[in-house]
Amino acid sequence: MIKVERKDVADPGIDEKVKNLNPEKIEKTINWVLGKEAAARLKAYVQTCIHCGLCSEACHYYLSHDRDPSYAPVAKVRQTLWEILKRKGRVDGESLKRYARIAYTECNLCRRCSMYCPFGIDIAYLISIVRRMCHLLGVVPQYLQARINSQMATMNSEWLTQDDWIDTAQWQEEELRMEIKNARIPLDKKGAEIMYSLHSVEVKFMTQLIANIAKIMTVAGIDWTIPSTDGWDNTNQAMHGGDFETMGMAVRKHFEAAFKLKVKKIVMNECGHAFKAVVYDGSRWLGWKESPLPYVHAIQFYYELIRNGKIKIAKKIKEPVTVQDPCNLVRGRGLGDMLRYIINATCEDFRDMTPRYEHNYCCCSGGGVLHADKPWKSVRLEGSRVKAEQMKATGAEIAITACHSCHKGVHDLIDHYKLGMHVKFLSEILVEVMEIPEELRVAK
Amino acid sequence: MYEFLTSTEVYNFIKGPLVWVSFIIFIGGSLYKIISLLFLARKDKVVYPYMSLKYSVRSIFHWVIPFASTNMRKRPWITTMTFSYHICLVLTPVFLLSHNMLLRDSWNIRWWTLPEGVADVMTLIVILCTLFFLMRRLIAPEVRFVTSVSDYVLLAMVAAPFSTGFLAFHQLFFDYNLIVTFHILFGEIMLVAIPFTRLSHMLFFWLTRAYTGSEFGAVRHAKDW
Numbered sequence: 001m002i003k004v005e006r007k008d009v010a011d012p013g014i015d016e017k018v019k020n021l022n023p024e025k026i027e028k029t030i031n032w033v034l035g036k037e038a039a040a041r042l043k044a045y046v047q048t049c050i051h052c053g054l055c056s057e058a059c060h061y062y063l064s065h066d067r068d069p070s071y072a073p074v075a076k077v078r079q080t081l082w083e084i085l086k087r088k089g090r091v092d093g094e095s096l097k098r099y100a101r102i103a104y105t106e107c108n109l110c111r112r113c114s115m116y117c118p119f120g121i122d123i124a125y126l127i128s129i130v131r132r133m134c135h136l137l138g139v140v141p142q143y144l145q146a147r148i149n150s151q152m153a154t155m156n157s158e159w160l161t162q163d164d165w166i167d168t169a170q171w172q173e174e175e176l177r178m179e180i181k182n183a184r185i186p187l188d189k190k191g192a193e194i195m196y197s198l199h200s201v202e203v204k205f206m207t208q209l210i211a212n213i214a215k216i217m218t219v220a221g222i223d224w225t226i227p228s229t230d231g232w233d234n235t236n237q238a239m240h241g242g243d244f245e246t247m248g249m250a251v252r253k254h255f256e257a258a259f260k261l262k263v264k265k266i267v268m269n270e271c272g273h274a275f276k277a278v279v280y281d282g283s284r285w286l287g288w289k290e291s292p293l294p295y296v297h298a299i300q301f302y303y304e305l306i307r308n309g310k311i312k313i314a315k316k317i318k319e320p321v322t323v324q325d326p327c328n329l330v331r332g333r334g335l336g337d338m339l340r341y342i343i344n345a346t347c348e349d350f351r352d353m354t355p356r357y358e359h360n361y362c363c364c365s366g367g368g369v370l371h372a373d374k375p376w377k378s379v380r381l382e383g384s385r386v387k388a389e390q391m392k393a394t395g396a397e398i399a400i401t402a403c404h405s406c407h408k409g410v411h412d413l414i415d416h417y418k419l420g421m422h423v424k425f426l427s428e429i430l431v432e433v434m435e436i437p438e439e440l441r442v443a444k
Numbered sequence: 445m446y447e448f449l450t451s452t453e454v455y456n457f458i459k460g461p462l463v464w465v466s467f468i469i470f471i472g473g474s475l476y477k478i479i480s481l482l483f484l485a486r487k488d489k490v491v492y493p494y495m496s497l498k499y500s501v502r503s504i505f506h507w508v509i510p511f512a513s514t515n516m517r518k519r520p521w522i523t524t525m526t527f528s529y530h531i532c533l534v535l536t537p538v539f540l541l542s543h544n545m546l547l548r549d550s551w552n553i554r555w556w557t558l559p560e561g562v563a564d565v566m567t568l569i570v571i572l573c574t575l576f577f578l579m580r581r582l583i584a585p586e587v588r589f590v591t592s593v594s595d596y597v598l599l600a601m602v603a604a605p606f607s608t609g610f611l612a613f614h615q616l617f618f619d620y621n622l623i624v625t626f627h628i629l630f631g632e633i634m635l636v637a638i639p640f641t642r643l644s645h646m647l648f649f650w651l652t653r654a655y656t657g658s659e660f661g662a663v664r665h666a667k668d669w
Contacts, residue, residue, distance in 0.1 A: 040485035041655075048648040051595050053587035054515060054522070062586070069589035078590045115668050116515040118507060118526075119649055120656030280663070289493050334665025358666045359514060 004070040004079070006101070011375045013142030014100045018093035021137055026096060029136045030089035038129050045121045046085065049074065055123065058116035060361040061106055064385035073113035073123045076102050080130045100139045103130040105376045106383070109240075109367035110327040115358060124367075128242065135242030143373030147237040152246050155253055156233035158200035166228050168203045172211040176218075180440050185214045188261065189225035195263040196226050197234040197254065197278075199271055199404055212427040213269065216302075219436060220310040224267070231257025234268055236277035240368025244285050251282025258293055265294035267301045270425050272328030272366060272403035280332075297329060299402050302426055303338035306345050313345055314435035320349040321429075322396035324387075324410055325360035326403035342426055343400060346433045351394040361387050363401075365409025381416045384409060388417035399423045450621040458628050459546075466632035473639030474647050481651065491655060496662035503657020504650060506669035513669035522580075529573035532566040533602065537631070539563070542613075567610045574603040594642070601637055604630035 034042070056062050056072035065071050070079070080099045084091060091099075109124040117123070134140060140148070147157045154160060169185045176183040186192065196217070202209045217224050226232055231253040238246035258266050268274060279291045305311040323343055330336040336357040343350050353360065364384035369376065391399060391410070399410050399421050410423045448454060485491040506512045516523040537543060539558045547553045558566070578599055581591045608627035611617060637643055660668035 039488040040481055040491060041488050043484060044481055044648050044652055047642060048645045048652055050598075050642055050645050051587070051590045051592075053584065053590060054519070056586040057515070057518065067586065069585040072586045072589065074590050075586070114656055114660075118515075119645065119652045120503065120507075120660075120668060121652060122656060122659075284490050331666050332664050358668075 007378075009101070009105075009375050009379065011141050011372070013140050013145050014097055017137075017139045018096050021093055021096070021139075023090065023092065026091055026093075026137060027089040030084060030091070030133050033129060033133050033136065034085070034089065037132065041122065041125060042129060045119075045126060046081070048119050049077075049121055050119075052118070055113040055117045055121075058113040060108075060110075060112075060364055060386050061383045063361075064364075064383050064387075071106065073107075073117075076107055077123060077126050081126050084130070084133075096134070096137065096139055099130050100134045100141075103127050103134060104141050104144065105369055105372050105379050107367065108327070108362045108364060108369050110362035111331055112327070112359070112362065115331075131240070131242035132244070133242070140241050141372035141376065143375075144237055144241050144368055144371045147235075147371055148241045148243050148246055151236070151238055151250055155230035155250060156200035156203075157235040157237055158204040160200055160203055160233075162229065165203055165232060168207055169210065169226065169228075172207055172214065176211045176214050177442070179442055180215055180218055180436065181442055182440075183214055183218045185210065186225045187228040189223075191262050192225035193223040193264050194225070195258045195261055195266045196224050196268075197232060197266055197274075198226070198269045199235050199274070200233045201235070201404060202269065203233075209269065209425065209427060212425075212431045215431050216305070216311065216427065216434070219434060219440065220305050222310075225261055225263065227257040227261060229257065231255075234271065234274035234278060236274060236282065237368060237371050239277045239281050240273065240371065244281075247277060247282055248285040251278050252286055254278060254282075255292055263293070265296055266291075267296045268298060270298045270402040270404065270407075270427065272326040272332070272405060273368075276328045276332055297333065297335060297402075298426065299329060299335045299338050299342065302342050302430060306342060311430070312435040313433050315433055317347040317398065317429060317433060318349070319397040320351055320395060321347045321398040321400055322351050322353055322391060322394040324353075324363055324391075324399055324401040324403075324406045325357060326401060326406045327360075327362050327366055329403060330360065331358045339402060339426075343429075346429050347398075347400075351396050353390050353394055355390075361390060363387055363406045363409035363413070365412070366403075366405045370405050370408055377412070380409070381413060384413045385417070388413045388419060391421065392417070392419055397421055400426060400429060402426050446619075446622065449625050450619065455621070455625060458625060458632070462632055463628070466635045470635040470638055473636070474644075477639045477644060478647055478651070481648070494658050494663055495655065496658040499657045499661030500654035501657075502661055503668050504653050506667075507653055515669075525573050525576050528569050529577075532569045532573075533606075536563055536566045536570065536606075564610075564613065567606050567613075570606045571603060571610065574599055574606075598637075598641060598643060601630075601634050601641075602643070605634055 051074065053072060053074060055074050059071060059073050061071040062068065069075055080102050107127045109128060111124045113123045114120055150157050150159045169187060173183060173185040196213060234254060236247050236250050238250065275297050279295050283291045321343065323339060325336055364380050364387060369380050401407050401410055401423060402425065407423055407425060414421050414423060510523055510527045511517050539556055540563050541557050541560055544557050581587050581595060605627055608623050608630055612620060612623045612627050638646060656668055660666050
């Protein structure tokens with residue numbers, strides 16, 4: 001038998017929590033998930049998998065660890081779900097710790113392996129079943145759980161109060177007015193055409209991104225608004241934790257805010273997992289086939305602004321740039337062409353990565369792995385080696401990405417692998433290159 | 445024991461009633477498996493609403509044509525072996541001269557027949573591919589890691605009727621009557637096993653592919669090959 005080697009990582013959310021469990025509770029919970037929640041897909045996938053190992057090369061963890069077989073997608077299912085099924089849920093705490101580690105930190109749910117499996121088995125779904133079991137047993141990486149707790153208590157992931165948010169919006173509005181005449185961040189404007197939805201991370205740490213979008217909206221002359229009350233945040237770590245109840249609650253709140261404002265559509269910031277949470281997982285959990293209001297990702301929104309001439313490009317970025325295709329937006333929504341349209345319109349020297357589009361490697365930060373945070377940082381950086389090599393080969397100086405998880409992941413791997421690049425969001429590029437009409441400029 | 449196995453009674457039994465039994469179990473079991481999965485899929489509420497015929501066909505098409513998907517192009521050897529294996533595995537028994545003669549004698553049904561030499565080569569291909577897959581299971585670390593006894597049993601179960609058929613056709617090593625008895629018996633075991641083991645990928649391939657194709661194509665606007 002091939003030995004599975006992993007460095008010890010201490011995470012109280014996992015290590016301490018398994019101590020509270022007894023075998024009966026574990027068995028009961030696991031069998032509840034297997035019997036009540038997982039149905040046809042689980043059965044079909046487990047009975048169809050012929051154990052051929054052809055999914056291995058799809059996985060960036062496998063490739064980054066010199067083809068260590070224990071990191072192959074099917075190997076992760078073998079070490080978790082097959083074992084659980086074989087033991088009919090009778091597993092001990094130590095095993096559960098292993099399952100949690102694999103499910104939460106060794107899979108980004110990027111779904112690349114589904115494109116390599118001859119049967120199209122959704123391995124990410126199988127891993128998320130394991131996460132669901134772990135969540136119901138309370139065994140979740142501590143930092144990830146902390147964000148979910150924040151979501152439950154405050155309806156955003158960063159423990160922000162309502163006045164934190166309003167204050168930040170007004171502060172950014174004020175900053176922007178130094179540059180753009182009468183710039184506004186209109187809160188609670190009933191009947192606006194667009195509700196903009198954003199990240200709590202932007203409010204807490206990356207406030208410049210709020211000014212960026214306000215600048216783009218003002219220049220493009222868009223009738224937009226953001227709710228001042230709960231529902232403005234679209235982040236959803238509960239989805240990654242396996243806490244679908246909280247996930248559904250947050251998505252419901254989000255749509256309710258939009259309905260109250262009577263907007264025609266929602267435009268969201270540059271984020272991948274939030275798009276998945278709102279449009280797919282959350283909407284489905286709430287019983288909608290798709291999102292009940294048109295839900296437009298920033299990529300599509302910027303693409304339309306440039307195409308329709310609402311934003312004109314004054315100059316182009318000269319440095320060589322490359323792009324990281326976010327899994328949830330390109331493999332998950334086919335926005336790859338629009339993403340490249342924006343980059344070609346704004347940058348002179350665009351160098352694509354290989355492989356790209358649907359076949360692009362995950363940044364190794366998605367799927368909640370980033371949010372399992374500090375104890376697992378080295379796991380995520382080791383897993384992104386193949387991504388770093390892929391980026392280095394382009395020779396670019398700027399890496400553009402339209403996803404917060406990718407942004408942080410790429411930022412960290414650039415640092416770790418010393419790639420000497422900068423990582424930027426599309427909005428950062430846009431505000432740099434777009435034309436500001438004379439009448440909007442503040443006289444210096 | 446030898447007398448018993450080669451006796452006319454035993455031969456007639458496995459060539460007669462047991463064939464009926466195994467075909468009934470194979471067809472009945474397969475229908476049961478497919479239908480029960482289709483019913484179960486209603487409980488899994490996110491399956492049917494997203495099914496799309498166009499994208500199901502698109503996905504299946506890209507995975508039944510050799511080298512039509514990225515992963516197949518990345519592994520030309522495995523693709524060649526897998527496709528030859530599955531094509532020969534299905535076509536040889538259906539269009540084999542001796543099988544067709546039995547059909548003609550029993551029910552007076554006639555259909556296309558493969559030339560004997562071609563069928564012989566196809567049988568050899570199945571056997572050689574089986575050896576290739578066996579070696580892969582033993583040597584390739586990513587396959588070995590997920591291999592259990594059941595995987596070897598499945599391989600053996602499929603190889604058994606072909607290797608005994610080959611021996612019987614060439615009348616090699618063993619007594620003809622004995623080997624034919626085993627050949628039929630192994631064939632029956634394989635048929636019965638299809639719906640109840642992971643050989644059921646033969647039945648489910650179309651369903652899992654169709655669902656994934658629909659999710660990728662119709663919902664996520666992405667390719668799945």
